[in-house]
Amino acid sequence: MKTKDREFNGKNIDLDKLSNVVEQYFQNEKFKTQLGKHPNGTLIQATKEGLLRSIAGMDRSYSITISGTPDNVKISIGMGKWLQNLGVAAIESFLLTPELAFFEVPESLWGFEIEDKFWKYIENQIDLGIQ
Template identity: 55%
Template sequence: MKNAVREYKDKHIDMEKLAGKIEEFFKNEKFKVQSVTHPKGTIIQAQKTGLLRTMIAADQSLTVTITGTPDDLTIRIGVAAWLKDLGIAAAEGLLVTPLLLFIEVPESLWVFEVEHNLWKYIEEQINLDL
């Protein structure tokens, strides 16, 4: 999975509220979560914890970027390196060139399942008129 992209036009989405709901989704699924808001958008990183996960892919996380405006919104979901200091400089890099910073990982049913469930959750939230 490099990254999946969906665009939402003319929906008037509360971007801050959507970002909070996405963080809530990950926390409910027992992920470690970090996020940063930047003038160009929001980045949310979620990492599954545990011994096996640590041994296999300690630096990988599901990464969501939310960019645009409430009426012209783009959401990207992919796997990227867990940034130890998800600050403004890191946010700038992920928001400006997200395709270059997402990493290739072996495809797994787990990644597909989480991505599928997250997209379903995002769609539900948008349809609830965030």
């Protein structure tokens, strides 16, 4: 799995509201999140915390990028390294060179379930009109 992308055309989506909806979704699912904005888009990272993860050095997170215009939005989700102090350079690497920012992880039922639920939620919110 590198990234899974979806494009939404002709929907007049408020990109800031969409970013907040995505971040809120993961927070409601008990993920720690961070959001960073860049002129080319937004990066949201979501990770599960816990002692076992800390001991194992698991710094993986879901990385969601949102880019485009209100009438042509692209959302990508994949696994990436949790970035401390999310800054412009880090966000730019995800937005401009995603093939380097995301990494392969074995498919798991848990990961598939989270992504499937995420896409259903986002598509529903867009259909309801994030404007």
